Amino acid sequence: MKRIRTLVTLAIIICLSIGTFYIYAAAEVKGYPKFYIKKEAGDDKEIRTLTLSAILSMGQFSEPVMISAEGSKYERELSFTEQLNSSFLVNDGLQVYRDKYHNFMRGKLMFL
Amino acid sequence: MNRYWKLVNFELYRFLKLYVSLIALTIILQFTGVVVKSLSYVHQANSDIYEHGMSRAQFIEQNGLANFMQIAGSLWFLAPIMISATVILGYIFLIWYRDWFAKNRFIYRLLMLPTSRLTIYFAKASAILLMVLGLIALEIIILPFQLSLFQLLVPADLRQDIPITAVLGFQVLAIIIPGTWMQFVLHYLAGFMLVCVLFTAILFERCYRWKGLFLAVLYCAASVMVFIAPAILAAIRIIDFYPNELVSLEIVLGLVVMGAAVWISQFLLKNKITV
Numbered sequence: 381m382k383r384i385r386t387l388v389t390l391a392i393i394i395c396l397s398i399g400t401f402y403i404y405a406a407a408e409v410k411g412y413p414k415f416y417i418k419k420e421a422g423d424d425k426e427i428r429t430l431t432l433s434a435i436l437s438m439g440q441f442s443e444p445v446m447i448s449a450e451g452s453k454y455e456r457e458l459s460f461t462e463q464l465n466s467s468f469l470v471n472d473g474l475q476v477y478r479d480k481y482h483n484f485m486r487g488k489l490m491f492l
Numbered sequence: 493m494n495r496y497w498k499l500v501n502f503e504l505y506r507f508l509k510l511y512v513s514l515i516a517l518t519i520i521l522q523f524t525g526v527v528v529k530s531l532s533y534v535h536q537a538n539s540d541i542y543e544h545g546m547s548r549a550q551f552i553e554q555n556g557l558a559n560f561m562q563i564a565g566s567l568w569f570l571a572p573i574m575i576s577a578t579v580i581l582g583y584i585f586l587i588w589y590r591d592w593f594a595k596n597r598f599i600y601r602l603l604m605l606p607t608s609r610l611t612i613y614f615a616k617a618s619a620i621l622l623m624v625l626g627l628i629a630l631e632i633i634i635l636p637f638q639l640s641l642f643q644l645l646v647p648a649d650l651r652q653d654i655p656i657t658a659v660l661g662f663q664v665l666a667i668i669i670p671g672t673w674m675q676f677v678l679h680y681l682a683g684f685m686l687v688c689v690l691f692t693a694i695l696f697e698r699c700y701r702w703k704g705l706f707l708a709v710l711y712c713a714a715s716v717m718v719f720i721a722p723a724i725l726a727a728i729r730i731i732d733f734y735p736n737e738l739v740s741l742e743i744v745l746g747l748v749v750m751g752a753a754v755w756i757s758q759f760l761l762k763n764k765i766t767v
Contacts, residue, residue, distance in 0.1 A: 383498055383501065384497045384498060384500070384501040385501070386501050386504045386505045386508065387497060387500050387501040387504055387622070390504060390622055390626050391622065393626065393629050393633075394622070394625045394626055394628075394629045396629075397629040397632045397633050398625070398628065398629055398632060398676070400632075401632045401669075402672075402673045402676065404656070405656070405657045405671065405672075406672075406673075408655050408656065408657050409657060411655070412655070438559070438652065438654050438655075438658050440561050440565065440662050440663075441561060441654065441658040441659070441661045441662055443658070443661070456657070456671055456672065460672060460674035460675070461736065463672075464734075464735045464736040464739055465734070465735070465736050478734075486732045486733075486734065
């Protein structure tokens with residue numbers, strides 16, 4: 381142990397700080413502002429298929445968020461594979477077509 | 493395995509002086525940046541509001557609220573990161589060449605160690621990776637303190653508090669400390685691949701000297717071509733990929749490039765290396 385002191389110290393510092401940071405980062409996203417659709421009048425059913433693609437921006441930072449009848453969901457809250465597959469900013473229903481038709485919208489850049 | 497750990501430790505220890513100065517430089521410049529930027533904002537607010545009779549609301553409308561991103565995006569903050577990156581990039585070369593050009597050819601002793609020569613290669617590569625991760629850890633450790641200092645210096649009604657994940661979500665910071673754990677792993681795996689490729693290029697040069705330099709350039713070009721092949725295919729519109737397909741493909745190609753680098757190095761170290 382004594383002969384690999386530099387290595388051990390550095391490794392412990394790295395694991396502790398980076399580990400803590402990612403645990404904290406995951407928790408912090410849950411504290412981002414929440415959005416929801418408030419009913420004033422009318423039929424609940426009409427809103428169920430509605431999804432708003434939005435961007436939360438703070439300073440130079442912006443984060444995609446999707447608002448629907450169930451509340452809001454940030455892109456960061458998705459798992460890594462979900463993030464890759466997501467058509468977060470564009471259209472909620474896109475994935476359905478993609479699953480059905482192998483080449484649907486392949487190679488189309490999907491930006492706002 | 494025991495030798496491997498000792499070698500990594502040895503490589504880290506040899507870099508320690510330079511490493512500590514990089515750490516000191518980062519801490520000094522970044523904290524100075526926080527103080528300078530915060531105070532200049534507060535100073536301007538004071539002079540506009542108390543000397544030129546502007547109202548607070550007017551001032552905020554004209555200048556915007558202060559937020560930590562303005563500091564994190566400034567040269568005070570980014571310069572130490574760029575300097576550290578440059579130094580470590582340079583050290584990727586120096587970690588090999590210093591052994592050749594040191595007094596009494598230290599590489600001779602290293603290569604004579606009763607262990608696989610690939611162990612030396614991996615020890616050097618891991619040392620580089622650990623140095624980089626150590627600096628990232630430093631950044632993560634000092635960031636909360638910088639944020640507190642900023643909040644101490646700028647009054648609450650003139651600043652916009654931004655979550656740490658958002659502060660890190662832009663510019664260079666988003667690359668070196670990505671938002672999710674999985675991205676972090678992928679970024680640094682790619683970094684490790686780059687280190688392996690450069691090491692192999694260095695070994696080419698060390699084995700064949702001037703001819704080797706030419707080979708090294710060819711080898712690097714080939715590695716880059718393999719790694720960015722999907723992007724090229726997409727650019728000339730032969731085949732397009734969905735993002736998830738692209739990432740899986742890149743992971744496989746990255747492993748291929750890394751495997752090739754290690755395999756070639758193994759061959760060179762075993763058969764061709766000259767001291």
